[in-house]
Amino acid sequence: MHIEKKDFIKILDFLNLNGLNIDKNFLPKPIGRGQSNPTFVIQDNNSNLKVLRMQPPGELVRGAHRVDREFLVLKALKEKNFIVPEPIFLCTEKSILGRDFYLMEFVEGSIYEDPFLNGAEKESKSAIYKSLAKSLGCLHSFNIEELGIPFKKNPGFMKRNLGVWYNQIFSEEKEKDIEIEKIYNFVVKNLPDDSKISLLHGDYKLDNIVVGNDMECKAILDWELSSFGEREADLSFQMINWLIPKDTLYGLGGEWHQSNLPSAQKFLTWYEEALGESVNVELLNLSCLYSLTKLFCILKGIENRIKGGNAASEDAMTKAEAAEGVKTVLLEAFGNYPNKLIVE
Numbered sequence: 001m002h003i004e005k006k007d008f009i010k011i012l013d014f015l016n017l018n019g020l021n022i023d024k025n026f027l028p029k030p031i032g033r034g035q036s037n038p039t040f041v042i043q044d045n046n047s048n049l050k051v052l053r054m055q056p057p058g059e060l061v062r063g064a065h066r067v068d069r070e071f072l073v074l075k076a077l078k079e080k081n082f083i084v085p086e087p088i089f090l091c092t093e094k095s096i097l098g099r100d101f102y103l104m105e106f107v108e109g110s111i112y113e114d115p116f117l118n119g120a121e122k123e124s125k126s127a128i129y130k131s132l133a134k135s136l137g138c139l140h141s142f143n144i145e146e147l148g149i150p151f152k153k154n155p156g157f158m159k160r161n162l163g164v165w166y167n168q169i170f171s172e173e174k175e176k177d178i179e180i181e182k183i184y185n186f187v188v189k190n191l192p193d194d195s196k197i198s199l200l201h202g203d204y205k206l207d208n209i210v211v212g213n214d215m216e217c218k219a220i221l222d223w224e225l226s227s228f229g230e231r232e233a234d235l236s237f238q239m240i241n242w243l244i245p246k247d248t249l250y251g252l253g254g255e256w257h258q259s260n261l262p263s264a265q266k267f268l269t270w271y272e273e274a275l276g277e278s279v280n281v282e283l284l285n286l287s288c289l290y291s292l293t294k295l296f297c298i299l300k301g302i303e304n305r306i307k308g309g310n311a312a313s314e315d316a317m318t319k320a321e322a323a324e325g326v327k328t329v330l331l332e333a334f335g336n337y338p339n340k341l342i343v344e
């Protein structure tokens with residue numbers, strides 16, 4: 001991931017014209033891994049680091065890479081003193097670069113990609129997961145009417161969202177996957193249309209969190225997929241990690257205990273404390289089937305792109321190879337449903 005010098009100069013000139021004095025001698029440093037929106041660290045003339053985030057070059061799929069949506073969410077949440085980087089400046093003027101970009105605060109801290117937090121003390125591991133749970137509960141506790149974000153507020157988000165992913169993948173397949181089709185139809189049929197709507201992150205996971213020295217979450221990053229929808233979509237996407245085996249994506253499997261990590265039940269308790277109410281466990285278990293099905297579709301899509309020659313990175317290969325493992329977990333979870341999946 002890089003930015004051409006001529007494009008960087010255009011951005012700097014525009015920011016400087018708008019009173020944002022950026023250091024031209026500080027070359028942009030790419031940050032993040034696997035992000036669809038190119039993201040760089042830059043520096044102002046006072047040696048303060050900033051983050052530049054932009055749409056990728058080329059023709060974009062309609063509705064994708066909406067960095068302007070990200071900026072609006074950051075602005076709304078920062079006004080509520082929630083833990084997001086401070087948004088600084090948004091440019092939607094296409095004559096500057098041909099695509100949108102924005103500037104935000106750089107938050108110093110650690111980002112953990114290993115779900116087992118190897119090397120951290122037992123107390124630190126518990127503190128990080130506790131903050132991860134409570135931060136999500138706090139996010140979902142906001143009254144969406146008071147956020148001022150112009151997202152649609154239609155119920156039934158999970159049904160629509162899963163339909164988009166499923167149809168996008170399996171409309172391309174020459175042969176149907178009968179097992180996945182059965183689960184998909186079951187989940188869509190049984191998900192309710194009238195659950196409470198919250199602001200969703202859309203990709204809430206450990207490596208989208210900046211952790212401070214006190215082991216507390218300092219900032220939540222990457223709001224590209226944010227929307228209004230049932231909070232169980234975010235919560236279940238995190239909690240399926242207790243079902244997915246170790247070494248498959250962010251899976252903890254049954255090895256969380258010997259690694260001094262909290263249980264799924266403890267994570268849920270922390271989440272409920274911050275949310276201020278109890279979670280419908282029956283719906284949560286069904287939502288775990290939703291998240292596993294969605295995750296399988298995402299991984300299957302990456303696998304298809306690799307086969308088509310459109311994705312060859314090491315990260316893409318790792319995710320594609322996880323597809324069958326996630327499918328195995330999904331089939332087992334579906335076979336056990338409605339008995340215990342993660343919590344009673």
